[in-house]
Amino acid sequence: MKDGRPENTHPLNCGAYQDRIPLFESFLRFAEALARCSPAAAHRTGCVLVSFNLERVLGAGFSGGAASARGIAGNARSRDSHLHAEEHALLIAGAVEKDKVMFVTEAPCRLCAVRAINSGVSHVYYRTASARGRKGLELLRRAGKAVIHYPRWRPRGAGPHPPGLVAGRLPASMTLPEAYQRFAEALALRSTDGSQKVGCVVVSADLERVLGVGYNGGAAGMNDRDFIPVDRSGYVHAEENALLKAGAIEKDKVMFLTHTPCVMCAKRAINSGVMRVHCRQPNQRGDAMGLELLRQAGKQVVWWQGEPRRLRR
Ligand SMILES: [Zn+2]
Ligand SMILES: [Zn+2]
Numbered sequence: 001m002k003d004g005r006p007e008n009t010h011p012l013n014c015g016a017y018q019d020r021i022p023l024f025e026s027f028l029r030f031a032e033a034l035a036r037c038s039p040a041a042a043h044r045t046g047c048v049l050v051s052f053n054l055e056r057v058l059g060a061g062f063s064g065g066a067a068s069a070r071g072i073a074g075n076a077r078s079r080d081s082h083l084h085a086e087e088h089a090l091l092i093a094g095a096v097e098k099d100k101v102m103f104v105t106e107a108p109c110r111l112c113a114v115r116a117i118n119s120g121v122s123h124v125y126y127r128t129a130s131a132r133g134r135k136g137l138e139l140l141r142r143a144g145k146a147v148i149h150y151p152r153w154r155p156r157g158a159g160p161h162p163p164g165l166v167a168g169r170l171p172a173s174m175t176l177p178e179a180y181q182r183f184a185e186a187l188a189l190r191s192t193d194g195s196q197k198v199g200c201v202v203v204s205a206d207l208e209r210v211l212g213v214g215y216n217g218g219a220a221g222m223n224d225r226d227f228i229p230v231d232r233s234g235y236v237h238a239e240e241n242a243l244l245k246a247g248a249i250e251k252d253k254v255m256f257l258t259h260t261p262c263v264m265c266a267k268r269a270i271n272s273g274v275m276r277v278h279c280r281q282p283n284q285r286g287d288a289m290g291l292e293l294l295r296q297a298g299k300q301v302v303w304w305q306g307e308p309r310r311l312r313r
Contacts, residue, residue, distance in 0.1 A: 199238055263290045
């Protein structure tokens with residue numbers, strides 16, 4: 001039972017209570033943001049597929065068809081003419097990797113349950129279940145899959161969110177870049193750095209595949225504070241953690257960040273083949289050198305909301 005939640009039954013997510021957002025909640029919040037990208041009139045759902053070790057997002061989708069074709073599907077509003085979110089995410093993830101973990105805003109329909117079984121999904125975490133979703137859940141249970149209702153997580157008393165990060169409420173309609181930005185925010189809340197919580201999501205050039213995610217913190221799964229020199233913060237930056245996962249094989253990557261990168265992370269992004277960086281707000285030190293370096297290297301910098309903010313030099 002990790003983070004004090006009985007729903008955290010995944011074997012890699014067991015441990016003592018922590019007063020930070022559970023990783024599963026971050027994935028479900030991403031699924032909720034994806035649902036708001038759906039062009040469908042009804043059943044606006046989102047789905048996120050994650051590797052069994054919870055390190056890689058294998059596929060993400062929303063009801064209404066392919067992410068890159070949003071707005072093109074002419075009959076997306078007619079009943080059942082759209083791909084279901086699970087179908088879309090499963091298509092992206094493929095079936096090579098088994099024991100995938102599925103996060104859905106709504107329990108899957110019977111047919112999507114079949115798809116999940118055939119694609120090698122082992123765990124399904126869902127927020128709500130309609131009548132048709134209950135049929136899907138029943139089928140998954142009969143196939144021996146773990147099916148877990150996961151209500152929204154709320155912090156116990158430390159306040160809703162650290163300053164500067166987006167509150168929980170989502171707009172009715174969102175773009176895919178906005179959904180990735182929200183995902184970065186939901187990851188930032190997991191950071192163990194008390195001074196600044198940063199989240200990072202690295203995706204493919206066509207915005208279809210998540211290549212790596214990260215937040216600033218120590219060595220995965222351990223308390224490494226004893227190993228840190230007194231004059232150092234000792235945290236691996238969110239960008240570095242995400243790029244470690246994404247690798248440099250795939251070029252023209254797009255990076256979504258809660259804060260502007262430091263100059264070292266800008267160098268990491270350039271060397272790893274990032275072509276565009278989306279930022280939410282200036283970093284705590286008001287350090288704009290990272291952005292300057294990215295621009296000098298010919299990389300695009302996009303601010304999440306409207307006009308560029310003035311940065312302190
Ligand atoms: Zn379905
Ligand atoms: Zn950095």
